[in-house]
């Protein structure tokens with residue numbers, strides 16, 4: 303991938319280690335100097351965030367993450383603060399041992415963390431137990447310490463200890479930080495899954511590495527860039543609705559008319575020129591009454607869809623579609639039409655059942671449950687490595703895949719991945735996915751290719767969710783997103 307903007311570039315831990323090695327071996331920046339810079343950056347962050355803190359508690363592990371912690375402890379000590387440092391081991395390795403010695407030389411004292419050791423009484427606790435070297439779940443004294451942290455703000459060095467920095471998954475005890483200062487480059491796992499509960503505010507400290515340290519290391523993924531104007535330019539004045547596509551939303555079996563209405567309305571609110579809805583006849587009256595701009599049509603089966611499919615430029619297939627014969631027949635007709643489409647909800651469940659190919663340019667929008675069905679695994683396996691799951695689905699289905707949930711990922715068959723840093727737990731409510739389907743369909747209808755429509759759609763949807771939720775996520779409903787979506791799609795997020 304081309305970008306080198308460090309604030310958007312995401313790497314695996316192996317890649318970050320390679321960057322560190324290049325900086326040390328080829329750019330002449332000593333490892334200890336890097337550690338010192340890491341400690342400087344983290345201490346500056348601590349002072350900025352908690353200027354009144356007098357008592358600094360520090361947890362230090364045996365590796366270089368612990369080395370960062372010793373050097374931060376020395377800075378705090380030299381600044382006249384009280385420092386209570388608990389070390390997991392009696393000795394460290396390499397640069398970290400030198401860092402330990404430096405702290406002791408400066409007059410600092412170290413308590414050895416035995417089973418049941420009292421956590422430091424502190425105003426801020428610094429977590430330097432494990433960073434990118436974490437190789438297995440925390441256990442023993444480390445797990446015990448981490449599980450007993452309570453009632454004190456926590457600053458994590460590089461990664462909250464216990465979090466897998468490659469996947470964002472935790473397996474057992476894990477530090478819940480208020481802020482995480484990450485060093486050198488963003489680790490991709492800080493932006494999805496459990497990471498959203500464990501990291502707190504994220505801050506990147508690149509430690510002034512020379513640009514050459516990053517040479518030859520392609521980013522593994524990127525954060526979504528919200529520069530909407532780049533892919534969806536402002537509208538010209540002399541245009542008419544036929545320029546902006548005709549979305550056909552298909553779904554809404556008995557009892558699920560609301561789902562497809564949300565999809566249709568989202569497509570309208572994001573600028574599709576025309577939106578038709580093919581649904582159960584029983585829903586048409588209510589749809590027309592509630593949203594007359596939607597052209598709602600009752601269809602008995604897939605055969606009845608032919609004229610609608612012919613007129614449509616983009617399909618939004620699946621919300622409320624159901625798994626009965628009616629839904630199956632619409633599913634078959636829609637896929638056979640070869641039109642560009644967004645495949646969601648029950649259409650994904652049908653896709654998991656029926657060995658069908660989706661047309662080129664399709665966007666699949668599974669939540670982890672749907673992704674698991676498509677991959678033939680369980681939800682926990684998807685969540686254990688969302689990057690791998692999204693990439694595998696995109697590759698095997700030759701489609702753009704949006705793996706939804708906290709920290710949504712968008713993956714392409716060629717391995718590209720972007721991660722959405724927005725969204726909130728208020729969006730864990732019925733109908734939110736139906737809205738996303740309409741958003742992406744509208745962007746396809748207005749000329750975005752599948753990749754742009756998916757990444758931009760995910761960004762708009764999540765930012766609209768954040769704008770609508772404000773500081774009150776509980777009780778957010780999907781329809782609340784329409785107002786913010788309209789503002790954002792017109793460029794408010796650029």
Ligand SMILES: NC(=O)C1=CN([C@@H]2O[C@H](COP(=O)(O)OP(=O)(O)OC[C@H]3O[C@@H](n4cnc5c(N)ncnc54)[C@H](O)[C@@H]3O)[C@@H](O)[C@H]2O)[C@@H](O)CC1
Pocket residue numbers: 322323333334336337340363364365366367368369370431432433434435436437438439440441444459460461485486
């Ligand atoms: N020179 C460098 O490479 C730099 C490294 N930095 C820091 O160094 C960290 C990485 O350091 P390390 O590679 O030493 O690794 P860590 O300090 O994260 O872990 C230390 C060691 O603990 C052991 N371990 C792993 N999981 C364990 C578990 N669950 N229970 C018990 N022991 C376990 C492993 O042997 C591992 O190597 C980064 O996260 C960052 O904080 C920074 O100082 C910046 C520069």
Ligand SMILES: Nc1ncnc2c1ncn2[C@@H]1O[C@H](COP(=O)(O)OP(=O)(O)O)[C@@H](O)[C@H]1O
Pocket residue numbers: 647669706707708709710724725726727728729730731732733734735736737738763
């Ligand atoms: N905890 C969360 N944080 C951020 N976004 C979330 C969260 N929970 C759900 N979302 C987003 O809300 C949408 C929910 O989609 P989905 O699960 O398909 O809901 P539904 O089937 O009810 O429409 C997705 O875009 C998802 O990424």
Ligand SMILES: [K+]
Pocket residue numbers: 367429430431432433458459460461462463
């Ligand atoms: K840590």
